[in-house]
Amino acid sequence: MENLSEGRGPLPAVLELSSLTVEFGATRALDSVSVGIAPGEIVGLLGHNGAGKSTLFNVVSGVFPATSGAFLIDGTEVSTRSTPMDMARRGVTVIHQEPALAPNLSILDNLFLGQSELFRRDRPGAARRALARVGADFDLDLIVGTLSLGERQLVDLARGMLRGEIKILLLDEPTAALGRAETVALHRLIRNLAADGVAVIYVSHRLPDILDLCQRILVLRSGRLEVDGPAGDFDGQLLAKALAPDAKTGAFVVARPSERESIGFEEPAAGISCQAGEVVGLFGMAAGEQFTLLESMFGMRGRFRFRLDGRRVAVASPAHAIRHGVHLVPADRENDGLVSGASALDTVFLPWYRDAAHRGFWIGPKAGTQEYARARAVLNILGPDSEAPIDEFSGGNRQKHLISRWMFPRPPRVLLLAQPTQGVDVGAKADIAGAVRAMAAKGTTVLVASAESDEITLLCDRAYVMYGGRTAPVDRTSRFGGELLSTLLELSDRTSPKEEVA
Template sequence: MDSAEPILSLKGIGKSFYGNRVLADVSFDVGAGEIIGLVGENGAGKSTLMKILFGMPVISETGGFEGSIYFNGKEARFKTPFDALDAGIGMVHQEFSLIPGFTTTENILLNRESLNSSVLVDVFGPRISTLDRATMESRAKSAIAKLGVTLDPNMLIKEMPVGHKQFTEIARELCRENVKLIVLDEPTAVLTESEAEVLLSTLRLLASEGIAIIFISHRLREVVELCDRVVVLRDGHKIEDFPAKGSSTKQIASLMVGRSMEAQAKIDAASAARSTQSDSDARETILSVENLWVDMPGETVRNVNLSVKKGEIFGIGGLAGQGKLGIPNGIMGLSPAGGSVVLNGTPVELNAPRAALERNMAFVSEDRRGVGLLLDEGIDWNIAFTAMQVQNQFLKPILGGLFLWRSDAAMSNLAEEYIKLLEIKCTGPGQRAGNLSGGNQQKVCLAKAFALRPDVLFVSEPTRGIDIGAKHLVLDTLKKYNSEYGTTIVMVSSELEELRSVCDRIAIVYEGRIEGILPHTAPIEDFGILMAGADRDETTVALVGGN
């Protein structure tokens, strides 16, 4: 397993997108037949690192990368994924890259099929040849044999169980002649326990034949079990690189989310200084969610159960794609949903945004350009719009209610108020919302929600894309609305720090379910474990207070 020269050597890899640094000085080696586990939060830089390795065009289009990659002894600068494939790097992505109506064989050999020779080739080009299905099947079978599993070469992908689909993907990478390194991105995310076991043993088999493997996963237990070494990324830096044997998932989790000691101490102090509200149990429940499922592509919610207390700031966190964004989208009717949501004792109608708004709930979506704003209208229109539509604000009845006349002056005044309050940088209340910067657009979205004076306010990613100064302003405004008006706030965010600094309780979502709910004072490692979906036992230990 240890060969003289590593098959892949990353030296000083760095990347910034338009001044925003995403990776800095990441270096590690992968030997032939070695299995490396690559772990880190989202935003840590894993996917960017893999994009660089795999030659994705987005990297070269945004200024290339720093550092150098040595693959198979030679320096490599892949311009397209096909260069990487030709060099011998295979990649199995998280979303299956399979054609559902094709058989296993056809998928394994997609665009690399065996062809019969034909006289027509000279006139019409090589693609006119017919497929040599017999040869194709034998090639596919030999690739499948390398995996040590049984796959039916003629079964259609759409009829296959999920585990088999995963194996078909891997077989496809193996079918290339000179594959030396395979990168697997979250391969076990969709597998059952037993299927995952089979996959892990297959990967061990491949490694024993000299193929190097980079295993990216949030399932720390598997990482510890399978890998030879673990590389932890955080905030674009490589934090640690150590042998897997003897490490624990807790240790890895804390490395993933931990900050430097001083930074952590400061945050913990600020968190503790915040006056904890009176005992959570004494307050009444304003919103109760049971068995919520939401079909939001990429953020599927499977079975969420929550109770939000009146007047609290409730945080929802978790890694990307685990379902946290699906929760408010489902409750507010923007994505198909089912289950039971009860507000103040009365059930809320799902799949009906207007119904949710009429129950005095408001939502600031993470998709501000798509959902939150009327980009072609002015700031005043945007802020007043929902209030006008749902609550008939800024409308004067004329002729005894026959017509409702819009009051532009009132709308403009309201806009001025919020411009001042939230320090929105603009040319005036009439400025087109689409022309504002991202941060200011977010402030307009918040103002729109505030204008409704909701009882429950859902905010998704409130400070995404906003500079530091504005971040504080937004979070302070949320806190102010909560303390002055008693608005219950449910805040969904990928930034754990933000949640811990603002919220009373924080729920962590993993694989579409609530993995655990912790008070904001809980140590950060505990959050990390929940986000990584570690064993229940360890979670219990953390909740009980052991550290």
């Protein structure tokens, strides 16, 4: 392991891992990981999809035991029979990217869901005190499904407060779908918790967030802890190199294609047009109108009219859009794209199997196997074979399967991508960028909707900034990301000067 923290004195560890190893059959998900986390320390945990981050969280939170080795809390070894509830009582709280709450229940009901033994008499008072500790002041009767993602995360964190003192806070991609204002607020709360002595382990693929918040950085590669050092020793480029030491810098630079005369897509009302074979970004706020435009083009919001290859087209449903060669990769991979329990092969070909009336496109077993193998090669999909459930793949490889569905076996005329690299590691981003560029080179028009300027910069030739019903074009320059943000700020100032933008 590369140790970048020499000279730092030993700190008392609230969490200590000792030669922790986890095996699933022949796969070693964690390989002799040893590390200590001190009270009040904010540690960034990085690694490729499948590097072992989720496995580490699952062991520490009691989801499953380690194969060998040990881990200790406050110097006491944790039993291999410990359950998630046991670990919660010992002060371990996990906040996932999508909080595990019941959307149809109230905030009060969610706070005590599965915790019937807590505060039998004064539940409202206990709930308000827990919410106050995380800086929230919600009506306890509000239905959780009406809250924003950032607000749901606060409710989830308040649940941890109810169980007792939080000693160890595990954060799994907490800002992946948050805007700038929500991210700043969450980081402020995390710093306050750390100041009270909470040890924080923060997983994120958003490298600027890691550098902004964390004091120390750990990097896992293939289950082994390869880097452990102060965050001050890194910048964005060094972090990327630590994550993917063999990656070439050039892999993240997208060259503008040669000019083409053919207009692949045009939406006159929004003032947006794209050449065939061009990758064009739509940049705006988190959950902004750029995503609404993609859903409209895919027929998810009623009849929508635009020009495709110079001809007028009206789509009224996703099936209609698909017949016109318009394919959408949705932003919410787990809820809107994947089917839990489906095989990897079926995940890719699900929309393309022949229906009961023998209408539409159909692909046979032999051709399907060949096409699946080609998709895996193009997108560098790693993990089990084609018959394995999609749930057994890491997040980045599940995302690659979803993208494969709409690239193969029927190439689209227009490929719509909603935040396609959200929550995936730097290597997977390069794989996705390469596949998108290869498809555009064959004449497919690609539209990328995102609230991340880095994602637009990675993938796109040029972009449009959308805010408040206004659209402004931005040509690619050496400061593409900065131009996107300044244009968005300018549009927001015209529309709503007091609102903070992402």
